[in-house]
Amino acid sequence: MIAYHFPPLRGSSGIQRTLKFAQYLPQAGWLPLVLSAHPRAYQQTGDDQLKDIPAEVEVKRAFALDSARHLAIGGRYPRFFALPDRWVSWWLGGVPAGLSLLKRRRAQAIFSTYPIATAHLIGLTLHKLTGLPWIADMRDPMTEPHYPPNPVVRKWVGWVERKTVQHATRIVCTTPGTIEKYRKRYPDLPADRFVLIENGFDEENFTEAEAQGVAAPAPGPLHLIHSGIVYPSERDPTVLFEALGELLARGAIGPDTLRITLRATAHDELVNSLIEKYGIGSIVQVAPHVAYRTALAEMLGAGGLLVLQASNCNQQIPAKLYEYLRARRPILALTDPIGDTAATLRAAGVDTIAPLDNKEAIMEMILNFMRLVAEGRAPLPTPSVVAANSRRARSLQLAALLDEVTASPAAAMARAQEAVR
Incomplete structure (x- = not known):
């Protein structure tokens, strides 16, 4: 091999x-x-x-x-x-x-x-x-x-x-x-x-992560996690950040309602420069790499999990997505609705999807996603689909x-x- x-x-x-x-x-x-x-x-x-x-x-x-x-x-x-x-x-x-x-x-x-x-x-x-x-x-x-x-x-x-x-x-x-x-x-x-x-995903790794102790989502702002590399082209967060900046300026979101952590981006300098450009540092933070099982435990305890996948990757599915499915937390997917990533999510019963390059659609979906999570109605991956992806x-x-x-x-x-x- x-x-x-x-x-x-x-x-x-x-x-x-x-x-x-x-x-x-x-x-x-x-x-x-x-x-x-x-x-x-x-x-x-x-x-x-x-x-x-x-x-x-x-x-x-x-x-x-x-x-x-x-x-x-x-x-x-x-x-x-x-x-x-x-x-x-x-x-x-x-x-x-x-x-x-x-x-x-x-x-x-x-x-x-x-x-x-x-x-x-x-x-x-x-x-x-x-x-x-x-x-x-x-x-x-x-x-x-x-x-x-x-x-x-x-x-x-x-x-x-x-x-x-x-x-x-x-x-x-x-x-x-x-x-x-x-x-x-x-x-x-x-x-x-x-x-x-x-x-x-690997079930044994999740079992070990759960054994470390998984904290339930804390009260307060909805905490979204993006775990893994943020590629400048294939997962370009620019339009997302622009949407967040506008929602923040309108008062539709704030540090008391939404927090986003980008874990182990591999492009921290670029991502931080975009965070500063759009003035969203109060709700978006870049976080360093952590041990693998620690990252899984973080997913399990997140308020929601964030997917970034551009339309130039419609024939690709992030490997991390399968771990997201196993974590069975609400998923906000910013990806082309006609791509393979979106198809996999819909097959698992998840339809909280918006294009990564459409600011208006992202703004609408963020507010809808926050409302669904708050009401306990956010779609979760079905157990049968999760089990088939080990x-x-x-x-x-x-x-x-x-x-x-x-x-x-x-x-x-x-x-x-x-x-x-």
């Missing part, structure tokens, strides 16, 4: 996907071997999730640098050192380390996971060298017409995407919209190459996919040739 996002990295909900696969796959007959990056490549680290890695799961941390921090002079570095991404040096360490791991442990399949393109580059190389079946966990689309924003980076990431889709045995996506997009983008490929395995269930899906790709004649031949070598 080739994964950049893995403990001790912290600050990204994307860590949970591979970590939980590593925890639950052994129960389905598959033992993961994890190839990750050396912790020096991470901007933020923490040891609170290292204990979640099963003792039987070997983790190899290969040589890797972050070009922006380790290869920069005066804050600048050659673009070539960051193509397809800032961690391309991981390919230099990951390929020999991965090849050694594959041969020493006689691995039967390769799994690589985005959103670091270099992970798929390593997966492609190891697949070419060994012939082993390769599952590429694409999660979301790697490229869009204007993403990545830099055209040179977009060209390189697009090349990795094409090679991955063309050569991987299966492409795993986390939303139906992403599968539809890839099928249209690559119409000559068989439709069954693309497989849906959504994100989810990480354990997703791991069983991946195990079945591994069974499938390793049972093919081509895979058997590749394993036989590898054993001879």
